Every structure is written in structure tokens, then in C-alpha cells.
Amino acid sequence: MKRLFDLLLFVISLLLLALPLIIVAILVKFTSTGPVLYWSDRVGKDNKIFRMPKFRSMDVDTPEVATHLLENPHDALTSMGGFLRKSSLDELPQLWNILMGEMSFVGPRPVLFNHSELIELRTQKNVHTLLPGLTGWAQINGRDEISEEKKSELDEEYLQQQSLIFDIKIIWLTFWKVILRHDVSH
Numbered sequence: 230m231k232r233l234f235d236l237l238l239f240v241i242s243l244l245l246l247a248l249p250l251i252i253v254a255i256l257v258k259f260t261s262t263g264p265v266l267y268w269s270d271r272v273g274k275d276n277k278i279f280r281m282p283k284f285r286s287m288d289v290d291t292p293e294v295a296t297h298l299l300e301n302p303h304d305a306l307t308s309m310g311g312f313l314r315k316s317s318l319d320e321l322p323q324l325w326n327i328l329m330g331e332m333s334f335v336g337p338r339p340v341l342f343n344h345s346e347l348i349e350l351r352t353q354k355n356v357h358t359l360l361p362g363l364t365g366w367a368q369i370n371g372r373d374e375i376s377e378e379k380k381s382e383l384d385e386e387y388l389q390q391q392s393l394i395f396d397i398k399i400i401w402l403t404f405w406k407v408i409l410r411h412d413v414s415h
Contacts, residue, residue, distance in 0.1 A: 234393060235333050238400075238402065242324055253284055253318050261307040263289035266322055271339035274360045279290055279331045281339055282322035286310035317407045323363050335396040336362030337384040350381035357389050364403040372406075 241317035257265045267285040291305040306314075313319040327331035339361035340347050347356050351357050366405065367375065375383075386406075387395070 230393060231333060231396070232330070234396065235327055238334050239324060239327050246321060246324075249318070250321055253313070253321070256309055257284050257307070257313075260309045261285070261288070269293060271361065272342055272344070273331055274358065276348065276352065276357050277409075278293040278342055279326065279339075281326055281327060281332075284313055284319040284322060286313040286319045293343075320363060327363065333360040333361070333362045335364055335366075335387075335391075335399045336360045337365050337380075337387065338362065338368060347377045347380060350377060351384055354381055354385040354388070356381065356384040359384075359388060359391075364399060366399060369399060369406050370375045 247260060254265045262286060266282045267287070268280050268282050273279045273283040286307055287305045287310055288307060310319075323332060327334060336359045337351060337356050348357075365384065366387035367380040370383050371379065387399075
């Protein structure tokens with residue numbers, strides 16, 4: 230049922246977001262050097278690595294680490310990067326991963342392959358058995374502002390409570406968080 234929901238929401242999202250996707254791609258291309266998309270290795274279901282695209286919001290020479298580990302993340306942002314991140318528009322290319330079955334609309338956010346603390350915590354709590362999501366319970370309950378331990382606890386809560394109704398609630402709350410730009414530090 231979740232896969233059918235994801236595919237239906239993918240089609241609706243693509244119809245609604247096709248023009249914004251094209252506009253953002255053009256803006257990224259013409260406001261910074263380098264590719265439009267940034268592909269990174271992320272940890273997916275059962276801790277398998279997959280490639281995840283984002284609209285590039287950082288300079289091409291930025292180290293591949295979690296943003297909060299950069300000395301000064303704001304210095305690495307492209308001219309459009311801050312806007313893309315605060316509006317979450319940089320995440321839209323992940324619709325590709327949803328179509329391919331590597332991600333779901335709702336689940337724990339996929340972490341970088343070198344983010345060992347959160348990977349270990351999620352594995353201990355069996356969260357690694359879920360498909361990662363475009364949004365998740367931890368995303369709407371703190372996003373960048375909470376500890377790895379708290380993220381893993383919220384991910385575990387999602388694992389225990391997951392349902393279509395809970396997913397719809399998370400998507401609805403995510404929509405409002407994005408509109409109001411809550412809990413985004415960079």
C-alpha cells in the first residue's frame with residue numbers, strides 16, 4: 230500500500246512541480262559554476278548505499294560531509310544555495326529516488342555514508358529496515374536542530390507507529406514547516 234501511495238503522490242508531485250523543477254535547474258545553472266545536480270552516496274534501506282540527487286546549493290569544492298560539520302557552512306553556499314535549502318527546493322530531485330523505489334515520501338532521512346553515529350543508532354533500533362524518506366517524523370520535530378540520538382528516537386517512533394494516516398499527517402506537517410521555514414539552520 231505504501232508503494233502505491235508513493236507512486237500516486239509521485240505522479241501528482243511531478244504534475245505540480247515540473248515547471249518549478251525546470252526553473253530551479255535553470256537558476257542553479259546560471260548562478261554558479263558546476264553541475265545542476267549534486268549526487269551523493271546515502272545510506273538506504275538495510276544500510277545499502279544508493280545515489281541521491283539534490284539541486285546543488287554548495288560550491289563544487291565543498292567537502293562531502295554533513296553540513297553542520299563544515300567550519301562555516303554559509304561560506305560554501307552558492308548565491309541560490311541559502312534559498313534552495315531554506316525552501317527545501319534542493320530536495321525535489323529526490324523524486325527520482327522515490328520513482329526508483331530507493332526512497333519513500335515518508336521515512337527516516339537518508340544520511341551520508343560517512344555519518345556513522347546516526348547509522349549505528351538507527352541500526353540498533355531497527356530503523357535501517359525502512360526506506361528512507363523525502364521527509365520524516367524527525368524532520369518535522371526538529372530537523373537540523375536536534376541531536377543524532379533524538380533523531381534516532383524519533384525515527385524509531387515512526388517505525389513503531391507507521392501507517393498511511395501517519396504518513397499523510399507527516400506530509401501535511403512538512404508542508405507547513407517548509408512554508409513557515411521552521412527548523413532550518415542553513
